[in-house]
Amino acid sequence: MALYLIPNTLxxxxxxxxxPSQIKEIVNSIDYYVVEDLRSAxxxxxxxxxxxxxDxxxxxxxSEHTKQExxxxxxxxxKEGKNIGIISEAGCPAVAYPGALLVKLAHEQGVKVIPLVGPSSIILALMASGMNGQNFVFHGYLPIERIDRIKKIKQLEDNAQRLKQTQIFIETPYRNNHLFQSILENCNPNTLVCIAADITLSSEVIITKSVAKWKQTNPDLHKRPVVFLIG
Structure with missing residues (x-):
């Protein structure tokens, strides 16, 4: 029996x-799945x-709506000797997804946990950013309220400069442009910002520039999966 962490496409x-072809073989040994979204799984x-x-x-x-109990x-x-697979809507499960709670419980109860190889937007963005890959933090989503968001952005910029630590975060796709503008308006001109959009897709764009140079362009990030990095 094992809990398999099955990566999805991005x-x-x-x-x-x-x-990897190995995943095709493994899914044929699993009858039970824990998924973020039934239809996409x-x-x-x-x-x-x-x-x-x-069937x-x-x-x-x-999902985020599942009660802990x-x-x-x-x-x-x-516990009955069956394999279980976890699948998130995109990328690697249990990273920026409630599946981590199930993985934690599996360890506590002695269930073997097996992570499988696959795409992670966070790691791929970091790899391609040119920023510090030895000291980094993933923050998930930033605050929605404008004042709180600005405060958080300035905090991340300070951490990036003071600790030489890459700051990684995401946003709901329809709010990407608003977040990007907040970054440009509140960060220093020399601060590096990476935009990693549509990773692994034919429309993929991964660019790192200073805030000053980003202000000379106008990328449209609306409704695109984007990973933001500050370094």
Whole structure:
């Protein structure tokens, strides 16, 4: 019995270009899945050409709305000797996703945890940014309220300069442009900012510039998956 952490694509990428063939083999040994979104998980398994009937598999959703007391029941199949797979909507599960709570519980209860190789937008963005890859922090989402967001951006910039620490964060795609403008308006001209958009997709753009140089351009980040980095 094991809990498999199954990476998903980061968008409409060709499966064979981003997902190792090993994953196709492993999903055929799993009947129980914990997923962030049922529809997208079923679509993903179909793209993997799973040999089992999708309708015969068992799916349980685990999202930000799942109550903590509901999580232990998700491990029950493992206690009965069955393998379980976790699939998030995009990228690697249990990173910036509630699946981490299930992984923690698996360790506590002696269930083997097996992470599988696949795309991580956070790591790929860091790799391509040219920023410090030995000292970095992922913050997830920044505050929505304008004053709180500005305060946080200035704090991240200070950490980047003072600690030589790369600051990584994301935003809901429809708010990307607003966040980007806040960064340009509140950071020093020499501060480096990386925009990593549509990673692994044909429309991928990964650019690192100073704030001063970013102000000379006008990238449209609206409704695109973007990872922001400050260094």
């Amino acid at each position: 968008g409409d990428s060709a499966i064979d270009s981003v997902i 079923r679509r993903y398994l179909k793209k993997l050409d799973i040999k089992k009937s999708i 015969e598999l068992h799916f349980t959703e685990l 509901e999580i232990p029941a998700l491990l029950q199949p493992a």
